[in-house]
Each structure stands twice: as C-alpha cells, then as structure tokens.
Amino acid sequence: MTELNFEHRQAGHCESGVTSNLLNYHKLSLSEPMAFGIGAGLFFSYLPFLKMQHAPVTSFRVWPGMVFSRTTKVLGIKTHIYRFRDPKASMDKLDEVLAQGFPVGLQVGTFHLPFFPPEYRMHYNMHNMVVYGKTDDFYLISDTVMEQKVRISYDDLMRVRFAKGAFAPRGRMYYPYSFPSSFDLKHAIIKGIRKTAGNMVRVPFPLIGTKGIRYLAKQMRQWPEKLGEDKASYYLGQVLRMEEEVGTAGAGFRFIYGTFLDEAGTFLKQDWIKEVAVEMGHTANYWRQFSYLGSRNCKKRSGPGQSFDELADMLMECADREEKIFRNLVKIR
C-alpha cells in the first residue's frame, strides 16, 4: 500500500497535462501550455490513406509520446521509458517503481477504461494518465480528463495498458527520475517554438502542416460529389471530432498554443511574440467558428452558408493565417 502526495490538476490535453503534473511533483513548476509548447505539440496532418472509425485520420498533434520526451530532453531531465511484451512483467515493474516513490505516466487505450466519460470510449490508444499509488485492490489514478482523482482495478489496468489495435500502447510507462541543478528555460522555449514552426511550414510534404490544411480543403470541396452527402458529412464530422473532442482543449490545440506564446513572450521579454499570440488567439477563434458551422452541416440543417465549398474557404483562410504566424515564428532567436 503506497500513496504518493500527488497533486491532481485537470488539463486540456492529456499528454502535456501529464507531463506538467509529473514535473510539478518533482518541484519543477511548468504550466500545461508551457509543457505543450516546449514539447512542440502543435501539428497538423491529414492522412487519407489511414482510416479510423470509418473515416480518414486528421491529426492536430504530434505523435504520441513526443511531448513528454521532447520536454524532458530539452530541459536535461533524465527519464525511463519502458515498453513490454508480457502484461504481468509490466505490472510488476509498475509496482516496483511506485514503491521507489515515483509517480508513473502510462499510455493506455480508452475503449475499456471504466471511469472514462462514455461518449469518448472509442478505440483511441494514445491516452495518457498517471498512477500515483496503490491500495490492496486498486491503483490510484490521476487522469487529466477527469475533475477528480479516480481508481482502477488490477485487471482493468492491465487490460487498458495492453489495448490492441492501431498505435497499441504495449504497456508503455514513463517517469522522470533525475533532475539537473539548473534549467535553461529560455533555450527550451526557443527550441520548442522553432520546432513547431518548422513542422508547420518547412516540411516539404503535402499532407503535413499548413500544406496539409490546404490539401484537406481541396479534398473537402470534392467530398459531396465523390462520397455522397451522408458520407461527406460523416467525414467532416471526423475532422471536427479530432479538432474539438477530448484532449484538444478546443480548436485543435490552437488555444493552448496561444496561451503558451503569451507566456513565452512574457518570459523572454519579447513583445512581438505577444503580438503573434494575439494573432493566434484570433485564428483559434476562427477555427472555433469553422467547427461551429461545420457541426450545423453534420446535423443536416445546413443553410446556404454552410456548404462544403464555404467550409473549405474557411479552412484555406485558416491555413493562410497560420502560415503567416509560423513564418514569423520560425525566425525566433
């Protein structure tokens, strides 16, 4: 029976929330947007060849696990990251690490997660949460989606840690264990911003970054003819679900990133970054508007203003605005 004195803070995005909470336990206070920005979490990719829940994948974030590993690496924090073949071995290792007094981050699948909001229980294997203790029957969990701390039984935990399907977590667990005496936060922020901006505008591949948004917009115009109204509206719904659903804190992370830019501008004492943050805020509101009009379409109550053409125009506008923002940010020193 162990229970660590872990502070649970609800967060918008699971992985950056977990990173921030884990570092906070070790007396390094880093806000959630900060962890997200330093870990270069913002991204865009549209992968029409990969289907999830019967529609193409649109992702507004980087590969799972990247935020934690980038943040800790750039701050010089040493971490252990494990994956397992054998479920039993993974649980033994978890107990061992807990007994040493470290809270542990876990990657789990959400489909069988008993305490999770039912509307989100789809096959999504990239969710993150923290185990901070163990009683006789239960593991004590701090899940950033939930308002309160929760608990889960041994069997259930084993099951979600070894959820199968695309992006299977394979019992992935991670925790920081050694901290340097001083941090170069300035360097970390600059590196994070440059990485994100580079990902968004400098990758020479049409499905990624602002090019990806434009590609999606072009495809979207063709959906009604190609797929028929029903399927087109479902595909649109998938984009919106990825943008607004669990773990994005609204508008596909654009609000979190704006918050990060705002904090970064204050920290670096560079006013132009704060101006960019304002721009980001307006862009995020525009994304929000896009999803609002898009959802009217999904409800099949679209007036003349919510056709796929108009939505595609809005996406194009989003891409233009973001391109401007990130072309600016890539020059950061």
Place this chain on the structure above:
Amino acid sequence: MEKQMENSNPVYKNKSYGQYREMLYSYDENGNFQKSVSYHGEPDRVVLEQAWDLFNERAEEAKQKVLAGKVSPIAYYMEKILADPMGLSMMAGVSLWKVKLHCKPFFFKRLSDRTLTQYAEAFNISMEQLKNFEHLTGK
C-alpha cells in the same frame, strides 16, 4: 458486461453520458487567454452523437444481416466493439484475410474452438454466446 452488451450499444446514451466536465481554453475580446471547466458545447455534442449514431446504425444493419443468414455473428460483434476488419484482426490475432472470410457464415460454421475463443476474447463475451447468436437476439 453481458447484460450491457444486450443493449444496442453499451455506452451510448447510458446515464452518465454527457455528465462530465472537461477543461477548455478560450480567447476573449479583451485579448486574454482563459481556462474554464464546462460541459460539452453544441458542436462537440453534435459531432459525437453523429459518430455514435453511425456505430449503432452499422451494428443494427449487421444484426439484421446475421438474422437473415447473410453474414456471420463475427461481423455483428465487430461492429458492436466499433472495430473494422483490420482492427479486429489486431485484437483477435487473426490475419486480415481470415477475418474477412470468417464474416461469411459458410466459413464461420467450420471454425475451430481455438479460433472462436480468440474472437470471443476480443469481443469480451463467452464462446457459447458467439456460437448461439439466435438465442441472444431472439424476440
């Protein structure tokens, strides 16, 4: 678990649906970024329900087909756990082309107990339930 599986879909529109508050960030007119904790907004609710409606529809369709003898129970339970053939093949550890074959009644009838157990584990039901489909969905 078995009892839940009787309903059309285990989690959709059960009593805790939509009862959770999540954290959202926003940007207001005064130029401040803010955090708030709230229930789903209108757009979220619409797109989530759209997805669950589709899952239910597909499961219902598959059920009718099974009762008509056109596809095997595997196809129905696959829709029920929101999987596609590729996902099911990963979950059950059966290769994709075999999963597609097993969705046909002809091949389903001659499945070995071992393979059936693999499927039953993926569906989280017993092997008997998987075999005796008529009893489960009968009137």
